[in-house]
Amino acid sequence: MTGFTGYIQLVYVLTAALFVVGLHLMNSPATARRGNQVAMAGMVIAGIATFVLLIHDGTVTTTGWIVLITGALIGSAVGLWAAQTVQMTAMPQLVSAFNSVGGGAAALVAIYGYYDAESRATGVLGSTTVFTVLDVLIGSVTFSGSIIAAGKLQGFIPGQPIIFKGGRLLNIGLAVVAIGTAAFLFGTASLPALFIVVLASLAFGVMMVLPIGGADMPVVISLLNAFTGTAVAMAGFVIQNWALIVAGALVGASGSILTKLMADAMNRSLANIIVGGFGTGDSAAAIAPAGDAQVRSIAADDAAIQLAYAQKVIVVPGYGLAAAQAQHGVAELAKVLEERGIEVSYAIHPVAGRMPGHMNVLLAEANVPYPQLVEMDEINPEFARTDVALVIGANDVTNPAARRVGTPISGMPILDVDQARSIIVVKRSMGHGYAGLDNELYVDPKTSMYFADAKKAMSDLTSAVKTLVGA
């Protein structure tokens, strides 16, 4: 490493350090914005250093410059547009799309490296490393897998698990082809073989995500995030760049931690999720029906009375809330209650929403102060001294059946909603949750069911409370 390139490498080291500091600042909502900016400062100096390197080297052709600059401008414009127009409910799709392009770009870096080395006199064999191959493999899987994940979340592709006969066998076949061909590349220089690796990996990515159901998406997105990070780190090994290695490792660690948190919150192993979701048929039969217990249904006025004369209310939001776009309605209702001096907080289950922390962002958008959003472990002891637990669009995460053995959700950590003095469940119908089983909470004598669309229910409740208290 001589003079000039040494200095450039130093800049990349600084970039890596800024990434770490930036992520460190993300540990509190108060400093998180600064963290994002610090990380981006690292990105900007890395970009500048790279341009300086390109200019200094002088081997970039005119066409090369045009290609790079138009490419970067088009990409930036698309990224900017997507980031500014995206709805907060659609965040998981966007994150998935960014995973996709990140993994794709990492794979392209390695593919070009291979292609370029092959055309040189020295040959490609000496420079084909396990990193090149891993980069191509992981990057391609991430690229196609994330597209499918985004498609499922956006609704282009049906959200239910898509399973067909022989699918699992096909998956294994594709993995064998991809890994086998990759191994072959170490002994023989062959561009067509590299293409086979790319195609098999792309197909594997598609096949891996198709059988996974919508509610498992928090796990899948986290996993693909970890994949992207790993692919970028591998690209860093290929081009011997520390900024890429460190950034990739950080993202890989972050994605892995989130994957584990999400899988734990569902009490399911990663393998179980990848192999196929709930609702595949055999799991629903395992539960004992709740028998002759009656469901009690109430209307807005009665629910409003319960809420207006409570001292402490806990709102339990689930994905149904986001799907009905009711987050603003809930915040409005909470405001009216708070003005009456009622203590309102929100119980956030780790897998509420379609990605880690999704519910927090949706409620933050509706202006709910973040200290009111309480994590599961912290809020569970609070339910016992809560007058009304208002469950909106959440199902499986409130089902007391999870505490017993022998149900499909046994062992899953749940919110102890049934400990509250009374419970109001806002739900469109008695339909099942994702796990396909009856929710025992609904037949609890303390529970009243309020059948309505969440958004409409919130505005009706708000006006009913207002009428009641004469505000």
Next chain:
Amino acid sequence: MSTALLTDLTIFILALLVGIEVIGKVPATLHTPLMSATNAIHGIVLVGALLIGLSAHNAVGYILAFVAAVFASANVVGGYVVTGRMLKMFRRKEVRPEPGQPGLDQVNGHKGIKGFAGRIGIGRTQS
């Protein structure tokens, strides 16, 4: 195994450990912004995309460089902007609507003072 590779591997492992340590402290509230911030960070692959330009001299090279540059720059810019957008929404206290609390109006009665008091938090009831 070359020294360069050994160095790279060391950096990788240490960065992984630092990542686990640092990310483990991020509260669940911020997991979505965290994920989109790390999304922007893996956009550093843009450096790799740009470096393709060093040796690209035919159609294949140009196409790969172009696609990689589009992908990576969308990743960087989009990830950064959307993370910023999200984090801006996280507030400790609810932002009161412009005219201030009704109660405050009656107490102060003076617009200028009320505005100032509202801004620095004087006269705000603890709830």
